[in-house]
Structures are given as C-alpha cells and as structure tokens.
Amino acid sequence: MEQGHVNLTIDGKEILAKDGQTIVQAARDNGIFVPTLCDFRSLNPAGTCRICTVKVAGRFVPSCTTPVSYGMVVENETAELTDLRRALIEMLFVEGNHMCPSCEKSGNCELQALAHRYRIVVPRFPFLFPVQKVEARLQHLFIEHKRCIQCLRCVRGVKAKDGHDIFGFIRRGSDVRIALDVNDPDAVSEETAKKAMEICPVGALIQKRVGFKVPIGQRKFDRKPEGSPS
Amino acid sequence: MMHILNRNHLLDPNEIRGEIRVIVEKYHSDRTQLLAILRECQERWRHLPALMITIIADEMDLPRVHVDGVATFYHFLSRAHRGNYTVYVNRSATAEMAGAAAIMKAFEKEVGVPFGQTTADQQIGLRTTSCIGMCDQEPAVLINEVVFTRMTPARVKKLVKAMRADVPIHEMLGKLGEGRNGSRAIHSEVVNNIRHKGPVFFTEYFPGSALKQAMEVGSLDVIEQIKASGLRGRGGAGFPTGQKWGFCRAAEADTRYVMCNADEGEPGTFKDRVLLTEMPELIFEGMAVAGYAIEAKEGILYLRGEYAYLKEHLEHVLTQMRSRHLLGRRILGTRFSFDIQIKMGAGAYICGEESALIESAEGKRGQPRNRPPFPVTSGYLRRPTIVNNVETFGCAAKIVLNGAEWFRKMGTSASAGVKLLSIAGDCAKPGIYEIEWGKSVREVLELCGAENVLAVQVGGPSGQCISEREFDRKLCFSDLGTGGAFTVFSKKRDILSIVHNFMEFFKDESCGFCVPCRAGNTLLLKALEKIMVGNGTHADIEGIKSLGQMVKTASRCGLGQTSPHPLLTSIQNFFEVYRDKVRNDVDYLSQFDLRFAVIDSCVAANRKPNLELEGRDERDVKEVSDGTGSC
Numbered sequence: 001m002e003q004g005h006v007n008l009t010i011d012g013k014e015i016l017a018k019d020g021q022t023i024v025q026a027a028r029d030n031g032i033f034v035p036t037l038c039d040f041r042s043l044n045p046a047g048t049c050r051i052c053t054v055k056v057a058g059r060f061v062p063s064c065t066t067p068v069s070y071g072m073v074v075e076n077e078t079a080e081l082t083d084l085r086r087a088l089i090e091m092l093f094v095e096g097n098h099m100c101p102s103c104e105k106s107g108n109c110e111l112q113a114l115a116h117r118y119r120i121v122v123p124r125f126p127f128l129f130p131v132q133k134v135e136a137r138l139q140h141l142f143i144e145h146k147r148c149i150q151c152l153r154c155v156r157g158v159k160a161k162d163g164h165d166i167f168g169f170i171r172r173g174s175d176v177r178i179a180l181d182v183n184d185p186d187a188v189s190e191e192t193a194k195k196a197m198e199i200c201p202v203g204a205l206i207q208k209r210v211g212f213k214v215p216i217g218q219r220k221f222d223r224k225p226e227g228s229p230s
Numbered sequence: 231m232m233h234i235l236n237r238n239h240l241l242d243p244n245e246i247r248g249e250i251r252v253i254v255e256k257y258h259s260d261r262t263q264l265l266a267i268l269r270e271c272q273e274r275w276r277h278l279p280a281l282m283i284t285i286i287a288d289e290m291d292l293p294r295v296h297v298d299g300v301a302t303f304y305h306f307l308s309r310a311h312r313g314n315y316t317v318y319v320n321r322s323a324t325a326e327m328a329g330a331a332a333i334m335k336a337f338e339k340e341v342g343v344p345f346g347q348t349t350a351d352q353q354i355g356l357r358t359t360s361c362i363g364m365c366d367q368e369p370a371v372l373i374n375e376v377v378f379t380r381m382t383p384a385r386v387k388k389l390v391k392a393m394r395a396d397v398p399i400h401e402m403l404g405k406l407g408e409g410r411n412g413s414r415a416i417h418s419e420v421v422n423n424i425r426h427k428g429p430v431f432f433t434e435y436f437p438g439s440a441l442k443q444a445m446e447v448g449s450l451d452v453i454e455q456i457k458a459s460g461l462r463g464r465g466g467a468g469f470p471t472g473q474k475w476g477f478c479r480a481a482e483a484d485t486r487y488v489m490c491n492a493d494e495g496e497p498g499t500f501k502d503r504v505l506l507t508e509m510p511e512l513i514f515e516g517m518a519v520a521g522y523a524i525e526a527k528e529g530i531l532y533l534r535g536e537y538a539y540l541k542e543h544l545e546h547v548l549t550q551m552r553s554r555h556l557l558g559r560r561i562l563g564t565r566f567s568f569d570i571q572i573k574m575g576a577g578a579y580i581c582g583e584e585s586a587l588i589e590s591a592e593g594k595r596g597q598p599r600n601r602p603p604f605p606v607t608s609g610y611l612r613r614p615t616i617v618n619n620v621e622t623f624g625c626a627a628k629i630v631l632n633g634a635e636w637f638r639k640m641g642t643s644a645s646a647g648v649k650l651l652s653i654a655g656d657c658a659k660p661g662i663y664e665i666e667w668g669k670s671v672r673e674v675l676e677l678c679g680a681e682n683v684l685a686v687q688v689g690g691p692s693g694q695c696i697s698e699r700e701f702d703r704k705l706c707f708s709d710l711g712t713g714g715a716f717t718v719f720s721k722k723r724d725i726l727s728i729v730h731n732f733m734e735f736f737k738d739e740s741c742g743f744c745v746p747c748r749a750g751n752t753l754l755l756k757a758l759e760k761i762m763v764g765n766g767t768h769a770d771i772e773g774i775k776s777l778g779q780m781v782k783t784a785s786r787c788g789l790g791q792t793s794p795h796p797l798l799t800s801i802q803n804f805f806e807v808y809r810d811k812v813r814n815d816v817d818y819l820s821q822f823d824l825r826f827a828v829i830d831s832c833v834a835a836n837r838k839p840n841l842e843l844e845g846r847d848e849r850d851v852k853e854v855s856d857g858t859g860s861c
Contacts, residue, residue: 047600049745050784060783065600087780091749124773125753126821150742168295169595170302172578174752176742181294183284 008072010054023063023074024052033227034076035085035114037092037201038151039064046152051088051114055081082118089114090123095174097129097146098202104211105203107219111149112202113226138182140193140208145177148204152178157199158192160184166192178204241275247285249274254289261292262611264593268301269535269576276352277311303595303741305359305577306535313348313355315393317341318372322361322497323687323731324654324717328368334358336383340390354393360579360735361497362536365654365717366423366661374399375538377420410507415543422504423661426677429640430628430648431621431664437511438556440627444519445564447630452523453479456626459634460646465491465582465619466689466713467788468645471626474616477606479524481614488521488529488568489610489617491587495534495579496690497735498715501650502620504662506533506540509624510547511556514570516623518557519630521568524616529570532587535577544572579739583787584617585609586741597741598787621650621714641667645706649714653678655687656720671710672701680718685725685804690715691732692792695725697803725804726762726811732796733758740789747790750781754797756821763826765819766812771801 004019010032017026022045027034037049045064052063055075063074075081092098092111100106135143154167155178166187170179180187196205216222253270257263267286272278278301287294301307306318319325319334334356338344341354348355364370367379376399378389385404392402406412407421424432444452457472478486490513494502505513517529533541548570552558559567573591575581581590585599588610609615618626625647629637637647645667651674654660658679665674671686687695688705689712696703696710703710719728733755742748757774760766778794785791801808813819832839 045600047786048743050786051745053784062600062786067602084780084784087777088745088784091745091753094753095745095749125777126756128749128752128756149745150748165293165295168293168299170295170299171742172303172595173738173740173742174748176748179295179298183294 006068006070006072008068008070008074010074011076011078017068019068021068023054023056023061023066023068023072026068027063027074027076031229032076034063035117035227036064037110037114037149038153040153040157040199040201043153043156046156048151049088049092049149051085053081053084053088060084085114086118086120087124089118089120090125092149093120093123094125094127095130096148097132103147103203104206105147105200107214107216107222109203109221110201110226113221116221117226132177135180138180138188138193140188140190141180141196142206142208143178143180144204144206147202148178149202150176150178151201153199153201154178154196154205158196160187167196241279241281243281243285246275246282247289250282250285251289254286259290260593261290262591262593264290264292264297264300265304265576265590266574266593268297268304268307269574272307272312272576276314276316276355277308279309299595300593303578304535304575307576311348311352311355312357314353314396315373315399316355316357318357318359318362319345320360320362320364320368320370320372321358321731322365322368322735323728324365324498325361325368325370326727326731327655327719327723330369332383333369333371333381333386336386337390340387354390359536359577360739361495361499363494363500363503363534364420365498365500365652367421368654372536373402376400376403377418377539378403379419379421410543413543415546416507416540418539420503420507420539422507423659424504424508425653425659425661426663426665428648428664428666430637431505431509431512431624431650435509435512435628435631437515437551438554438562440512440515440519440631441522441556441562444522444630445562445566449479449523449525452519452630455634456523456629459629459637460641460644461622461625461629461637462645462707463619464621464625464649464713466496466692466711468707468711471618471622474606474618475520475523477604478614478616481607483614485528485613486524486526487610487613487615488517488524488526489584489587489591489615490517490529490531490620490623491582491584491617492531492537492620493534493575493579493582493587494537494620495582495739496692496713496715497732498652498654498687498690498717499713500652500654501662501714503537503540505620505624505650506537506544510544511551512624512627513620514548514551515556516625516627517570518561518568519627520616520618520623522566524614527568529568530591530610531570531572532575532581532591533572534575534581538574541572541574548572578741579735580741580787580789583789586787587617588615595741597743598789600786619713642704642706642708644708645711649705649712651705651712651716652714653716653718655718656680656683656723657718665705667706668704670702670704671696674705674716675701675718678716678718680720682721683718684721684723685719685728685800687715687717687719687728687732687796688712690717691735691796692788693795695729695796695799695803700803725800725807726758729796729800730755730758730762733793736789736793736796740793744784744786744790746781746784747786747793750777750785750790751793753777754781754794758797760819760821761808761811763823764811764813765821765823766808767816767819768812768814769818771808771812774798775801 015030132145193207197207287297345356369381370379461471462468581596586596590596651663
C-alpha cells in the first residue's frame with residue numbers, strides 16, 4: 001500500500017483514497033457517484049442536506065464529513081439508501097415552493113437534476129406551501145427564499161472583498177433562512193451577485209438581467225444529467 | 231427599574247450606542263461573550279431591533295449577519311418588543327395537564343392581548359415557552375427570569391395588576407420554597423420536593439474532601455477510579471465517564487476545558503435544578519476533580535436561561551469556594567489551579583447537545599458540530615473538552631471520596647450506582663427520587679404513589695412512551711436508559727395529545743440546520759395532526775413509521791435521532807389508539823381538508839364559518855369567531 005493512502009470498498013469495489021479525504025472525495029476521485037447538494041468544491045463541508053448519507057458498518061453517516069479509514073466498507077447505492085435520498089429530496093421539494101417551469105435556474109438546478117436522477121414524479125409528503133417574500137430591492141440580485149434549501153453554500157462561499165461574512169444564517173427550526181448584510185456595499189455588487197448565483201445549487205439566488213441568456217435545453221444538466229459517467 | 235423610564239420613548243441611536251459600548255467593554259469585546267451581551271441588551275431594552283444588531287456588530291467588529299444569526303436563534307431574545315414584563319407560560323405536557331390552558335386564558339383576558347403579542351404601551355408581553363423544569367409544581371410561568379409556580383387564574387389577575395403598577399418583580403412572589411430556595415441569593419418560590427434520598431446526593435458532605443482525596447491518589451488514578459466505578463453519563467446517552475476523561479487527557483493540547491451541562495431542557499427533567507439549588511458545592515468540586523484529572527485550568531457551567539434565577543446563588547457559592555481555596559489559584563495550597571465561570575443560555579433545547587452547548591458557550595448559534603472531531607479532542611475554542619451532566623460531576627466527586635467499589639456495588643452490573651429521577655405527572659408525590667439503577671417501572675410507580683396509570687414517558691420525549699405491558703422493564707442502560715425524566719400519565723389522559731405536545735416541542739426546538747430534522751419533524755407533526763382530526767388511514771401510520779425511521783437515521787445530532795420516538799414508541803405500545811382513530815373504510819385520504827380550507831378562507835374574508843370545528847385548535851376557532859359575517 002502506498003504511503004498516505006488507505007484502501008476501502010464502496011459497494012464492493014475496492015478503491016484507494018488519500019489519507020484525510022472524506023468518503024465523498026474518495027468516491028469522486030474514483031469515479032463513483034455519491035449525490036450531494038450542500039457540498040461545493042473547496043468549501044468546508046457543512047452536512048446540512050444529508051443526501052450523501054452512506055452506510056458504514058451498519059451506521060448511517062454523511063459521506064461529506066466522514067473521513068475514510070483503512071478497511072472501511074461503504075454501502076452507497078442500495079435500495080435503502082436510494083429511498084432515503086429520494087425522501088430527503090422530496091422533503092426539500094415540499095418544504096419550499098419549487099416551480100421548475102418558471103424558474104430561471106431550471107436546467108442548471110442541482111435539486112432538479114437530482115430529482116430527475118431519482119425519478120421523482122410526485123413527492124410522498126404533503127406540500128407545506130411556505131409563504132415567503134421575494135427580496136428584490138438589491139440592484140443585482142433576487143433572493144427567492146421559497147426556493148432556498150438552507151445548504152449554506154452562499155454563507156460559506158460568498159464573502160466580502162476583505163473576507164468577512166456577508167451571507168448569514170438566521171432564526172431556527174423550520175423558520176431558518178439565509179440573510180444578506182444589505183448594509184454592506186459588497187453585497188450588492190454585480191460580481192458578488194454572479195458568484196452567489198453560481199454557488200447556489202437552486203434558484204434562491206438569481207442574478208438580475210441574465211435571464212434566459214442560455215436557452216432551456218442547452219443548460220448544464222440538459223447536456224449532461226446529474227450522475228452520468230464523467 | 232431603569233427600563234420602565236424608557237416607556238414609549240423612541241430609542242435614540244446615540245444613546246443606545248453609548249450604553250451598548252459600556253456593555254461590550256464590560257465583556258472586553260470578547261466574541262465568546264456575544265450571547266451574554268445580547269442577553270443584557272434584551273434585558274435592558276426588552277428587544278433587539280435591527281438598529282441594535284447593527285450597533286452591536288459595529289462595536290464588536292463582527293459581521294452583522296453573524297450577530298443577527300445569534301440574536302434570532304434563542305427563544306429569549308427577540309426582534310419585537312417583549313414588554314417591560316415578559317410572561318413566559320410553560321406549555322410542556324405536564325403543564326397542560328396541570329391547567330396551563332386556563333392560565334393562558336386568564337392572562338389573555340387580564341392583559342388584553344393574545345399570546346405572542348405585547349400590549350400597545352409595551353408594559354406586558356405574553357409568550358409561551360418549552361419546559362422550564364418545574365414539572366412537579368405546574369402550572370408555572372417565568373416573568374423577567376423569576377419563576378412563579380402553582381399558578382391559578384386568580385393569581386394571574388393579581389400579578390397582572392401588579393405588573394401594570396410597576397411593582398418590582400420580586401415583590402410579587404408568594405411563599406418562598408424550602409431549603410436554599412428561601413435563601414437571599416435565590417429568593418424563589420420554587421420547591422425542591424426531594425422525596426427519596428439515597429447514599430450519593432443530599433447527604434452529609436464536606437466541601438473540599440473529594441479534592442483532597444483526588445490529590446492524594448493522583449490525577450491518572452482518579453481517571454482509573456472513575457473508569458473502575460462504571461460511572462456512565464447521567465444526561466441520558468450514558469457514555470462511560472472515565473473513558474471520556476481518559477480520551478481528553480490523552481489529547482495533546484496547550485489547555486483543556488471542563489464543561490458542565492446544566493442546560494436541563496428535556497421536558498419532564500428537573501433534577502439538575504434541585505442539585506444546583508442544594509448541592510452546588512458538590513457539583514463544582516466534581517468539576518474541579520475532573521479538571522485535576524484531565525489537567526485543565528478552566529471550567530464552564532453552562533446554565534440554561536430558564537434557570538437564571540439560580541445564577542446569583544451559584545456565583546455566591548463559587549466566591550465562597552474560592553475564598554476557601556477550593557477553586558482559583560493554588561487549590562488547597564497545591565500547584566493545581568482551576569476556576570469556574572458560568573455561561574448562560576437563552577432558551578434553546580438543542581444547547582443540551584454537547585457540541586451545540588460548546589458553540590453556544592462560544593457565543594454562537596447553538597448548532598451542533600459535525601463529528602469527527604469529537605469534543606474530547608476539539609471542543610471549546612477547539613481545545614480538548616469534556617462535557618458532562620451536572621449529576622455526573624456529583625457522582626464523580628462522591629466516587630473519588632468513597633471509592634469505585636462503593637459505587638459499583640450499587641445498581642446493576644452494566645449500570646452502576648444511583649440515578650436521580652425527576653418524577654412528575656399523575657402521581658401523589660412528584661419530585662426528586664434517588665434510586666439505584668435496576669428498579670422496575672412498577673416499583674417506581676409505587677414509590678411515587680401513581681395509580682391507574684396509562685403510560686409512562688421514560689427519559690422525556692426523546693425517550694420512550696411505555697404502556698402497562700412493559701411496567702416490569704427495568705431502569706438501566708441495557709433496558710430503559712434515562713436522563714431522569716419519569717412522567718406519569720393516568721388513564722384519563724389522551725395519548726395522542728401528549729404525543730402531539732412532544733412533536734410540537736421537537737419541531738420548535740430543532741435548530742433547522744439539517745433537512746431530515748427540520749423538514750422531517752414538521753412533516754411528522756402534520757401527519758399526526760391528519761390522524762388526530764380523523765382524516766388518517768393505515769397508510770398514514772405506515773408513513774409515520776417510515777419517515778420517523780428516516781429522521782432518526784439521517785439527522786445530524788441527537789435531537790433528530792430521537793425526536794420521532796414519541797410517535798414511534800406510542801405506535802408500538804398504544805397501537806389501538808391509532809387504529810381506532812384512523813379511517814378503516816378507505817385506503818387513502820388526501821391531506822387536503824375541505825373543512826379547514828373553508829375555515830381558512832373565512833378567516834381571510836373575516837367571516838364566521840358555519841361548520842363543525844372538531845379537532846381544530848381552540849384559539850384558531852376563536853380567531854374565526856371574532857369575524858362578523860358567516861359563510
């Protein structure tokens with residue numbers, strides 16, 4: 001075995017991972033698809049969405065925050081986990097108001113892409129129809145709270161020029177929501193809005209005046225559905 | 231009262247900034263004191279409006295969203311004005327059983343505003359709150375951090391009159407409680423109700439004796455002794471205490487911390503309140519012993535906001551212990567130094583979870599952390615930290631004093647020692663019972679004088695709801711583990727309303743960070759309500775079981791991992807209740823209920839619905855009947 005590497009199996013397939021990697025990173029490096037939503041590139045994992053949940057030694061663990069260890073046996077694509085992941089996606093759909101046909105993020109939306117991958121037609125849970133206002137007062141950015149899945153990618157990834165936080169997480173329980181420090185001049189720059197829209201997995205943060213620049217049908221997941229082989 | 235002078239005056243930003251600066255300076259602009267600063271501002275101005283958040287962020291050089299995040303997380307902090315007198319009525323299951331609804335009605339009538347609102351003159355605010363740890367003396371309310379127990383509608387009338395006349399809150403108190411409740415530092419009408427004493431707590435004890443003993447055997451042997459005693463965490467999870475201390479000591483670090491979890495939030499539990507009232511020296515000494523064992527210099531007691539009335543008393547005890555060289559520099563003349571500070575919570579059940587407690591003690595939102603790393607390697611300020619329950623520290627001090635063997639001999643082989651039970655509900659003698667592990671539920675029921683028992687909730691809502699069939703089960707970690715709550719429900723109670731109360735509690739107290747807990751508990755509550763109003767089918771029961779399991783397995787921390795228990799254990803043990811409530815003639819019924827839809831639209835149109843309102847919350851109906859028309 002190479003120094004600094006560990007062996008583990010995911011769904012029976014033996015893989016080699018770097019010591020200190022999380023399960024999801026190891027899976028990705030080895031071309032194994034583990035669905036994620038709150039995970040984003042180099043950001044510190046948050047563990048909010050739980051969609052990457054896998055089973056290790058009979059226990060359910062989030063693969064984005066669990067480090068690999070030698071000889072670990074990971075279950076990923078089992079019927080049980082698929083049902084759990086589908087349920088979590090359904091929970092996000094009923095918890096917000098997600099009207100894909102009228103959403104600018106359609107085709108670039110990770111939640112929608114996962115729903116397609118898991119073939120969700122109708123959620124098993126009743127819709128909660130939250131009443132949420134759209135924040136439209138900013139010059140370059142819409143905040144559509146009804147579409148927010150509280151993944152905290154913006155909170156972790158969109159910062160002011162000097163590095164301080166402009167996005168935050170307020171309230172608690174089913175009332176939680178992201179908040180933006182609108183007193184901060186950085187919060188309304190065009191650049192920040194662009195970055196926020198990119199980092200948002202859904203249509204909660206929408207940059208103004210870019211709608212339909214890329215036509216429906218030619219967007220990210222239209223060309224390459226989520227989870228298709230790389 | 232200073233704040234009363236401010237009534238009806240618009241807040242002057244410059245004046246506020248000046249005062250906030252004084253508060254922030256008092257805490258040396260320390261970010262870990264943000265929650266304490268927000269608590270002071272809330273107490274001073276009775277709310278934390280947006281302007282104030284901005285000023286605090288400015289003064290502390292913190293991002294505004296960060297301060298806003300903390301200020302909106304805790305139940306006792308508020309954006310809207312909560313009144314010069316803020317009344318919090320406890321709505322836990324035992325409070326409801328003791329008549330909390332009548333108390334609320336009386337408050338609404340006397341004050342003239344519904345719960346959730348504050349009078350126009352900002353004098354009185356009415357709010358509800360989760361269990362305040364007074365289950366053996368309900369109905370209880372908190373007014374400006376002062377506890378009023380065994381409330382009656384007649385007393386509500388008196389209190390409201392006094393509040394309107396600006397009477398200082400302590401002058402409204404009735405007869406003071408027994409023991410140290412009546413002392414100057416506590417001055418409370420709360421009673422202890424210690425019903426059954428044992429060999430560990432509430433017996434003669436000389437402060438300093440355990441520390442002396444610990445220093446004689448040496449720090450490593452203290453850990454070995456705790457391991458040998460078989461002591462397991464008394465908060466409910468039951469992790470072996472000695473092992474925890476050992477892990478923490480083994481973690482390399484420049485400093486380590488000892489934290490005492492006094493965020494006793496599990497509805498039905500109140501034993502820590504009594505321990506902190508009567509035996510704080512023992513608890514603090516247990517913390518010092520732990521500090522000696524793991525080589526820590528600092529300890530933190532995290533006290534729930536609901537128990538703020540005990541703070542002065544605890545500070546007083548700490549001062550006394552310092553002057554007797556049991557805390558502070560060079561304890562008992564040795565080279566060991568250790569001191570304890572008290573940090574206050576502000577109304578959040580989740581902060582009883584150890585990593586959430588650490589976050590909160592650092593002045594942040596009380597959100598649990600991802601694990602690994604565990605607190606024993608990276609806890610408070612990312613240093614190795616042990617977090618133990620109040621009772622655990624008490625046991626530890628006594629083990630060091632009397633030996634591991636003494637403790638081990640009590641209880642059962644896997645559950646050594648004694649457990650403090652907080653017994654409440656339908657029984658003749660509610661209160662605190664020190665029992666050895668291994669007693670059966672039936673024995674405990676006899677002890678507390680409970681008759682005609684329908685169900686016992688063991689371990690609070692996150693524990694188990696058991697029926698008569700299981701009363702021979704034993705209280706111990708291998709059978710019925712418990713953090714101490716033991717709530718009795720007699721045959722006149724309705725299981726579904728109790729379960730509903732518990733599920734509402736979890737929905738309110740979820741931190742909202744992870745999806746299964748945030749959305750799952752809301753959906754579980756909704757599914758239960760569908761059954762309760764008579765629209766459920768067998769498919770809904772199966773749906774609850776399946777969703778409940780998912781919430782348990784996918785949630786990030788202990789809250790979500792246990793929150794479906796009221797539903798799951800009651801479906802298991804009281805299936806007939808569910809079976810009789812669901813429709814047997816249809817396989818499926820939609821969540822949509824025409825009757826409620828009509829009611830909702832009538833409310834919107836300000837008209838009175840001409841429908842039967844069975845199952846609907848009384849206050850919703852009231853809201854409707856205030857309308858003038860009819861539809």
